[in-house]
Amino acid sequence: MDAGLTAAADDDVVELCRQLIRIDSANPTSNERAAAEQVAEWLTDAALTPQVYESAPGRASTVARWSGEDSSKPALLIHGHLDVVPADAADWQVDPFSGEVRDGCVWGRGAVDMKDMDAMTLAVVRDWVRQGRKPPRDVVLAFVADEEAGGVYGARHLVDNHADLFEGCTEAISEVGGFSITVAGRRLYAIETAEKGIAWLTLVAKGRAGHGSMLNDDNAVTALAEAVARVGRHQWPVELTPAVEEFLRAVCDALGIAFTPDDVDGILAKLGSLAKMVGATVRHTTNPTMLDAGYKHNVIPQKATAYIDCRFLPGGEERFYETLAEIVGPDVAIELLHGDAAYETSFDGPLVDAMTAALLAEDPEGRPVPYCLSGGTDAKSFSRLGMRCFGFSPLRLPAELDFAGMFHGVDERVPIDGLRFGTRVLSRFLALS
Numbered sequence: 001m002d003a004g005l006t007a008a009a010d011d012d013v014v015e016l017c018r019q020l021i022r023i024d025s026a027n028p029t030s031n032e033r034a035a036a037e038q039v040a041e042w043l044t045d046a047a048l049t050p051q052v053y054e055s056a057p058g059r060a061s062t063v064a065r066w067s068g069e070d071s072s073k074p075a076l077l078i079h080g081h082l083d084v085v086p087a088d089a090a091d092w093q094v095d096p097f098s099g100e101v102r103d104g105c106v107w108g109r110g111a112v113d114m115k116d117m118d119a120m121t122l123a124v125v126r127d128w129v130r131q132g133r134k135p136p137r138d139v140v141l142a143f144v145a146d147e148e149a150g151g152v153y154g155a156r157h158l159v160d161n162h163a164d165l166f167e168g169c170t171e172a173i174s175e176v177g178g179f180s181i182t183v184a185g186r187r188l189y190a191i192e193t194a195e196k197g198i199a200w201l202t203l204v205a206k207g208r209a210g211h212g213s214m215l216n217d218d219n220a221v222t223a224l225a226e227a228v229a230r231v232g233r234h235q236w237p238v239e240l241t242p243a244v245e246e247f248l249r250a251v252c253d254a255l256g257i258a259f260t261p262d263d264v265d266g267i268l269a270k271l272g273s274l275a276k277m278v279g280a281t282v283r284h285t286t287n288p289t290m291l292d293a294g295y296k297h298n299v300i301p302q303k304a305t306a307y308i309d310c311r312f313l314p315g316g317e318e319r320f321y322e323t324l325a326e327i328v329g330p331d332v333a334i335e336l337l338h339g340d341a342a343y344e345t346s347f348d349g350p351l352v353d354a355m356t357a358a359l360l361a362e363d364p365e366g367r368p369v370p371y372c373l374s375g376g377t378d379a380k381s382f383s384r385l386g387m388r389c390f391g392f393s394p395l396r397l398p399a400e401l402d403f404a405g406m407f408h409g410v411d412e413r414v415p416i417d418g419l420r421f422g423t424r425v426l427s428r429f430l431a432l433s
Helices: 008-022 033-045 115-131 155-161 220-233 242-255 261-279 317-328 350-362 379-385 416-432
Strands: 051-056 059-066 075-081 105-107 139-144 169-174 179-183 186-195 197-206 285-293 303-312 332-340 367-373 388-391 413-415
Touching (some): 008 033, 008 115, 033 051, 033 059, 033 115, 033 139, 051 155, 059 155, 075 115, 105 416, 115 139, 115 416, 139 155, 155 379, 169 379, 179 242, 186 242, 186 379, 197 220, 197 317, 220 285, 220 303, 220 317, 220 332, 242 261, 242 367, 303 317, 317 332, 350 367, 350 416, 379 388
Parallel strands (some): 075 139, 075 169, 169 388, 186 367
Antiparallel strands (some): 059 139, 105 413, 186 388, 197 303, 197 332, 285 303
């Protein structure tokens, strides 16, 4: 059985991706309203009745329910975000908001994070509607704002204020999963079943203000710098969650080596550019990102502040905060700017079976495996409604492509063959789910 798509879907997914990239929805410099309205127009053309929800001026999300053959069954949520991180055109080979096609890829900010998945979803929906097909059960389609800044104006707003839109949804799929990783010539398809928690913190030191030429044994900058150095250099121990362990076992199998929990760093060393992404899932991470202190060269300030991006493993939040407080020390305050829970579900059940079957139908040599995402997605918000959430945005990628480096990176791009592969996989998955 083929993927059940017409030939038009191949061109449609490329054009949809390009058009979405051309809408500058950088967060926070722009807003998502134009993208939300464009998606609503495409869904309306597909005979659906989308609604645009604005949480603040310009911060808009589009949601539609696609009726299935049997609406009495639990519904499926497919969600994607419309915002992207900013891009400096001076750093890129192409205009980051051009959607240019070059070297067999669609280039631009959002090409992999995550306007590719938005386009694949839309291409499947539009093609199925043209054919008069319906999914086996209701599917809720949500294209949301603000994921890149924690989802406060997007997924979190919808969950807190419009939970009725997701009535009956028990499972969800979205970004950063189902992509291929080539290990020793073997393609592993990493399906996200877990993601680390988020703690965006400030460290605040206070001291005695004074003249820069005088002695001062209560310098806020010095106290802060020492605390930041301790945090940034701390080596968190390896802690393997179920998803990470199963992923590493699959990696070892592909490499033809024994899995040794005591030598995880040795396994990571064999993964090349992937090590930075996978390595962040075997331990907590605490990365200093910004410093703020003082207003004049010869004035010792009374206050100094540092910003720390912390990601903790599922099940480890309480001990993480306890240890961090010990590292920082009693003289520097820790304040939470934004936090969100870690998430993990098991790699089993009919939905996982559907993902696996859809991938293997398009790539019989592949091997679907679970993994933990080092960052966070809107799954954190939707899981609060009791859904099992997965990262499943399928792409078959060239072995040499640094896929992890595409996220928030310069010259972000997605292979056209990968887009078309993902569209076929999503169509098969939808038919099975």
